[in-house]
Amino acid sequence: MNPRVLFVVSNLWGSAMHRGYEMAHLLNASVCQCASCNASAFDTVVHVKFPCWRLRHASRDHIFDRVDNYEFDMADVPWIRTEIVPTHHMANACTHRCVVIPHHMNLNCSIHPRPWRRIRENPVIGIVGTDVRSTTNMVRLSLLDYSVRYEHMGHPCDFFDAIDVAVVWKKHSGVDIPTERFTNPIWFNIPAIAHSFHVGYTEYVHAYPFVCASLWSLRQRVRDVIRADDSIVRSFSLLRREVTNDVAT
Helix, strand or coil: CCCCEEEEECCCCHHHHHHHHHHHHHCCCEEEEHHHCCCCCCCEEEEECCCCHHHCCCCCEEEEECCCCCCCCHHHCCCCCEEEECCHHHHCCCCCEEEECCCCCCCCCCCCCCHHHHHHHCCEEEECCCCCHHHCHHHHHHCCCCEEEECCCCCHHHHHHHCCEEEECCCCCCCCCCCHHHHHHHHCCCCEEEECCCHHHHCCCCCHHHEECCHHHHHHHHHHHHHCCHHHHHHHHHHHHHHHHHHCC
């Protein structure tokens, strides 16, 4: 008999929706909010981003899906024996049994059918993330030669449909974050250039031509992508194959 699995979330943030409600739907499992859960009928409880202490005696197996909560100390929850992390780098710090599960693709935006033709004609650069505008002024200045768009909360497909090259810059001071900002545009057949500070972006074998660590190298990478020689086109095709295999549901 298959184990009865319950996903437990503590809010309605994006992480709770993505890794809690959506994962429960994909796996035909159950989901509830920590404050109102009754887990007595379940064999396994998956705690999304934050442990739900009130359920610590409710099942045989407890799993902690860290999402981006990389600073949480597992010593504080001895009743949890398994961790889920979104990148291999985070797995290196696991102190318990550990499973790497990247963020699955959960957007239904259009796939760009012929990205290189659009890029050569009149490229639009998109800065990914609705919470990065205040930290990307220098990025915008480094791309003055191009038309630049920012992502807006609640309208991801309008953003991805309108851009030809994505820029995924440094989000904050933590190196460990899930990789969906990098993988989402690639899924839609949009070349993406990411900051190498966030280690997960560099874990794909064919990511090297599309990651960098400075504004100068960002400009160079954008130029390389727009020039679209055979090497870049081939590298992106291989990277996209990696990404789609990794994040498909």
